[in-house]
Amino acid sequence: MASRVRDRIDTGPRFTQGDAIRLNNLFRGNDTQEMLAAVIADRLVGDAAIVSSFGAESAVLLHLVTRIAPDMPVLFLDTGKHFPETLAYRDQLVERLGLNLVNLTPDAEELAARDENGLRWSYDPDGCCELRKVKPLARAVAGLDATFTGRKGFQSSSRTGLPRFEIDTSDAEGRLKVNPLANWAKPELDAYFADHALPRHPLEADGYPSIGCAPCTSKVRPGEDPRAGRWRGWEKVECGIHIPAKPGEEPAF
Incomplete structure (x- = not known):
């Protein structure tokens, strides 16, 4: 499959839905460490990077x-709106784990033109996320075949049934x-x-089980989904770098 990935780059999609299904079936029943070891050693997903928010559970x-893969790039969307605690946690994990960190920032000219006062999040959160997250990440992954994410199925109803392997629906x-x-x-x-003595995000113990940009993240009340504090009051569940499957389009794994 790895050689097919490279062959397809200039002639069509890197992966198809069928490839995602085959990978999910191939590693059905394998634990996470076994799956990762095989996928990375055999280059089954081609050139890849980790996308990390350095949020509550990112260290895992x-x-x-x-x-x-100690040298795998770790892409961090430095939006300019993060909690100071998140930036400190990022630096702590970079030093502790020896990460190959790549900070991604918004285009300065576009930001000045479309969010001059830095308040777009307050009236157009989708537009803010597009400027500060979606576009910078799209530029960074243009030459990659795959990304590793920390999403988990239990985090919200929109992530229930999340597969281990899926096609990125945000591009063609x-x-x-x-x-x-996905199934942890x-x-x-x-x-x-606990087993690996990894440090926790300092805001997690203060009622933030899911941590994004400071203006759009609030504490979660007992009984709510872990991501209930993201964009509270808006009909918005994702920033745009992860687009949930539409009803009827969920992969049959």
Whole structure:
């Protein structure tokens, strides 16, 4: 499959829905570490990078992948709106894990033209995310075949049934998304943190189980989905770099 990835780059999609289905079936029943070791060693997903928010549970994905591929780029969307605690946590994990960090920033001219006062998040959160997240990431992944994400199925109703392998629906290039933690539950994540003595995000204990940009992240109340505090009050569940499948389009794995 790896050679087919390179052959397809100039002639069509890198991956198809059929490829995602085959990968999900191939690693059905394998634990996460076994799956990652095989995928990375055999280059089954081609050239890849990790996309990390350095949020509440990001250390697990970063530790899992970089133990196998220490030099894999870690793409961080430095939006200019993060909590100071997130930036400090990023720096802590970079030093602790020896990460190959790549900070992605918005285009300065476009930001000045479309969000001069920095308040677009307050009246057009989709537009703010497009400027500060979607476009910078699209530029960064243009030459990649796949990205590793830290999404998990339990985080919200829009992520229920999340597969390990899926096609990135945000572009037409057939880029693959690998979600190693798709079927992990909160107790498994907590155990991994404890087993490997990984530091926790400082805001997690203060009621933030999902942490994005500061203006659009609030504390989560008991009984709510972990991502309920993201864009509270808006009909918005994702920033745009991850687009949920539409009803009837969910992969049959």
